[in-house]
Amino acid sequence: MIDHNLINRCKEGDIEAFGSLVEKYNDMAVRTAFLVTGRSDIAEDIAQEAFIQCFYSLKKLKDNEFFNSWFYKILVRVSWKMASKHKNQVSVDSSQMEGILGSSDENKTWDIVETKLRNAEVSKAIEKLSPKLKTVIVLYYYNSFQINEISMILGCNENTVKSRLHKARKKLEEFLMKSHKHESKKIIIGKGVGTDERSNTI
Amino acid sequence: MKDQIQFDLLIKKSLDNKSHEIDVSDNMPERVKAAINYDMSKSSVQRFMNRTATVGLFSRKQAAAAMLLLIFSMAAVYNFNPQVKAWAQKQINQIINTIEITLSGDGSHIKSSEKIITAGDETIHVSTEERAYENDDIPDVDIKEVEAVAGFKVKLPDYLPESLNLPDKVSVLDYNYSWVSLNEDGSDYIVDTTDSDLAKEIMNDMAINAKARNVKIKLNDAKNEFDGLCLFTVSNGQFINIYGNQGKLINILDKTATLYENDVTLNNESQNETKKVTERILEWQDGDIHYRIDDYSGLRADELIKIAESIIKKL
Numbered sequence: 001m002i003d004h005n006l007i008n009r010c011k012e013g014d015i016e017a018f019g020s021l022v023e024k025y026n027d028m029a030v031r032t033a034f035l036v037t038g039r040s041d042i043a044e045d046i047a048q049e050a051f052i053q054c055f056y057s058l059k060k061l062k063d064n065e066f067f068n069s070w071f072y073k074i075l076v077r078v079s080w081k082m083a084s085k086h087k088n089q090v091s092v093d094s095s096q097m098e099g100i101l102g103s104s105d106e107n108k109t110w111d112i113v114e115t116k117l118r119n120a121e122v123s124k125a126i127e128k129l130s131p132k133l134k135t136v137i138v139l140y141y142y143n144s145f146q147i148n149e150i151s152m153i154l155g156c157n158e159n160t161v162k163s164r165l166h167k168a169r170k171k172l173e174e175f176l177m178k179s180h181k182h183e184s185k186k187i188i189i190g191k192g193v194g195t196d197e198r199s200n201t202i
Numbered sequence: 203m204k205d206q207i208q209f210d211l212l213i214k215k216s217l218d219n220k221s222h223e224i225d226v227s228d229n230m231p232e233r234v235k236a237a238i239n240y241d242m243s244k245s246s247v248q249r250f251m252n253r254t255a256t257v258g259l260f261s262r263k264q265a266a267a268a269m270l271l272l273i274f275s276m277a278a279v280y281n282f283n284p285q286v287k288a289w290a291q292k293q294i295n296q297i298i299n300t301i302e303i304t305l306s307g308d309g310s311h312i313k314s315s316e317k318i319i320t321a322g323d324e325t326i327h328v329s330t331e332e333r334a335y336e337n338d339d340i341p342d343v344d345i346k347e348v349e350a351v352a353g354f355k356v357k358l359p360d361y362l363p364e365s366l367n368l369p370d371k372v373s374v375l376d377y378n379y380s381w382v383s384l385n386e387d388g389s390d391y392i393v394d395t396t397d398s399d400l401a402k403e404i405m406n407d408m409a410i411n412a413k414a415r416n417v418k419i420k421l422n423d424a425k426n427e428f429d430g431l432c433l434f435t436v437s438n439g440q441f442i443n444i445y446g447n448q449g450k451l452i453n454i455l456d457k458t459a460t461l462y463e464n465d466v467t468l469n470n471e472s473q474n475e476t477k478k479v480t481e482r483i484l485e486w487q488d489g490d491i492h493y494r495i496d497d498y499s500g501l502r503a504d505e506l507i508k509i510a511e512s513i514i515k516k517l
Contacts, residue, residue: 015238019231026230031221040224051234122216141210142217172213 007064010055022051028143029075035138036076037083038127046082050075069152072143076135076153083131125175133168140165349417354491356417356436361512363505366421366432422499428468428477430499437492449485454507455514459486461503468498484510 003024009017029050034043053074061070126137132154139145139153147165151158349356362368417436424431449460462483467476484506485494493513495506 015235018238019235022231022234023228026228027226030226030230031224034224035217035221043224044227044230048230048233048237051230052237055234055238118212119216119219122212123220126213126216126220137213138217141214142221169209169213173209 002064002067004064007058007061007067011059011061015055018051018055025051025071029071032072032075032138032143033079035126035142036079036131036135038134039083042082046079047075049082050078053078066152069145069149072139072145073153073155076139080131080135121176122172125172128175129168129171133164133171136161136164137168137172354436354438357488357491357493357513357516358419359434359509359512360516361508362421363501363509365499365501368419368421421495424499427479427481427496427498428475430479431496432499432501433496435494435496437494438490452484452507454486454510457486457488457510457514459484459507459510461506463503482506486510486514488514 003021006017006021006024010021026047029047030043033046033050034040037043037046050071054071057074061067126134129137135154136150139150140147145153147158147161150161154161345356345358358368419434421432421434422430449462452459452461462481462485464481465478466481467478479498479500482497482501482503483494484497484503485492487493493510495509497506
């Protein structure tokens with residue numbers, strides 16, 4: 001639900017009101033930046049930069065109803081830019097596999113382990129997508145934006161969004177098919193699950 | 203269908219799990235407010251420089267460009283001192299103001315404008331990119347209105363090969379996004395901001411006067427060179443010659459055009475792909491106006507010449 005009063009106060013330059021707006025969007029903004037870039041080390045910086053840009057240009061937003069998609073447009077652009085600038089720096093992120101391995105004690109059923117593995121596989125597959133495809137996937141599945149909203153955020157036609165979504169799903173399916181065959185062998189082997197997969201994500 | 207729903211749920215759940223791998227600190231509102239308060243206490247130029255520092259300088263060239271901006275900024279701050287201003291102006295070798303209007307294949311429109319400043323060995327781009335709208339949201343305007351914005355007549359080709367198409371409607375849009383960069387593709391940028399007023403203020407502070415304007419029209423649906431772009435540009439300023447004197451002179455009717463043909467390797471960073479293509483650029487001058495076609499779609503030289511002929515023939 002859009003808080004028109006809050007946005008109007010922000011438009012008038014009320015910094016305290018803007019603080020409240022940041023508080024409201026912070027969690028989702030940081031997590032979205034993290035998912036789009038795959039970089040936990042710069043996700044907060046991205047969100048901060050997006051909020052600052054948002055403050056300075058908010059007065060140009062004519063219809064408050066579109067605040068959500070308008071803000072995410074800024075966030076996505078900043079994410080792409082900053083990820084591109086930091087692409088030569090290595091981000092160590094091994095928490096995913098540790099999470100799986102740490103919970104896969106003997107008391108857990110194989111179903112749970114397998115579910116977690118599937119999630120990890122999907123997560124890894126999403127990481128392999130190009131930035132544009134990954135962004136569409138994140139906006140659609142994580143942020144629950146509609147196709148028309150994503151087209152506004154990305155500044156492209158709805159058909160382009162649909163086509164990217166379709167392409168991303170296909171690619172994910174392909175990745176998962178390959179990965180599944182690979183992982184199945186490991187599960188059969190048993191105790192070796194994932195140990196040689198503990199590689200760092202860049 | 204059931205499989206699709208399960209697959210959708212799996213993606214959703216996976217993203218949800220992944221998103222919780224990061225701890226989100228709750229001091230963001232305070233950080234943002236502090237940054238804004240600090241910004242507000244500075245002049246526009248200082249705000250810009252501060253933002254540059256926030257984003258970070260990543261290369262020697264960027265550092266040099268930032269230094270250059272600082273010099274210009276100083277010239278602006280101390281603009282009562284004509285000697286300082288004259289010195290700063292002298293550092294600028296060339297300024298090109300570009301207006302780019304593109305009609306993409308899906309019917310959306312983008313207008314961007316850019317200032318290219320060269321000073322010594324450095325080139326700085328100050329760019330503004332304007333919102334792409336859907337067809338229903340914007341009034342379409344024809345080339346006459348574009349001419350009115352550019353300030354000169356734009357002669358369009360009567361002939362185009364089947365693979366190309368000429369948009370007869372373009373749109374003039376409001377500002378949405380601005381940045382300052384060193385490279386044309388924005389890959390080596392200094393800072394970006396959605397505050398176009400701030401960008402314009404900086405440009406004014408830097409005492410930049412436009413010397414040339416370009417109207418750029420995409421002749422096919424390709425988004426960029428890698429996708430096979432064919433771009434038609436009309437300008438009231440001379441184009442920058444990046445190939446020295448390697449062009450081939452060709453007589454087209456009563457004009458002399460220059461054809462550049464180069465085998466180039468294009469990169470598509472997002473897909474991590476490269477491909478080799480032949481880049482063909484045809485340039486000619488008609489009165490005070492300069493024309494140019496940049497092709498990456500594989501058009502032959504004779505086809506480019508035929509397009510140019512159809513433009514030159516027009517009164």
